[in-house]
Amino acid sequence: MALKIRKDDMVKVISGKSKGRTGRVLRVDVKNQRVYVEGANIIKRHQRPTTLRDTQRGSSVGGGVIEKEGPIHISNVMLLDPKSGDPTRVRISREGGQRKRVAARSGEAID
Numbered sequence: 530m531a532l533k534i535r536k537d538d539m540v541k542v543i544s545g546k547s548k549g550r551t552g553r554v555l556r557v558d559v560k561n562q563r564v565y566v567e568g569a570n571i572i573k574r575h576q577r578p579t580t581l582r583d584t585q586r587g588s589s590v591g592g593g594v595i596e597k598e599g600p601i602h603i604s605n606v607m608l609l610d611p612k613s614g615d616p617t618r619v620r621i622s623r624e625g626g627q628r629k630r631v632a633a634r635s636g637e638a639i640d
Contacts, residue, residue, distance in 0.1 A: 532559060535554065540552065545605050579591055617634035
């Protein structure tokens with residue numbers, strides 16, 4: 530299944546706890562239809578410090594509370610129009626046998 534939102538697209542979250550936030554798509558999970566948006570749906574994970582055996586003193590690395598982006602369903606984000614910066618739907622147009630994404634709001638080509 531081809532999704533209309535790809536990595537490095539600018540999107541706006543339209544529902545959920547991060548509603549109204551805009552950010553860049555970091556990762557797309559095609560199988561589960563989820564996207565990871567920079568600065569949206571921040572989750573906290575507690576991580577135990579790990580010791581490095583290669584260091585002389587055995588210092589610990591990577592402990593504490595780690596904050597990272599959680600997944601958002603693709604239906605809860607909208608692509609931002611490259612012309613005006615407003616949320617828009619995406620149309621697919623075929624020009625010369627190639628599939629191109631077009632912003633429905635302005636008609637501007639995204640790719």
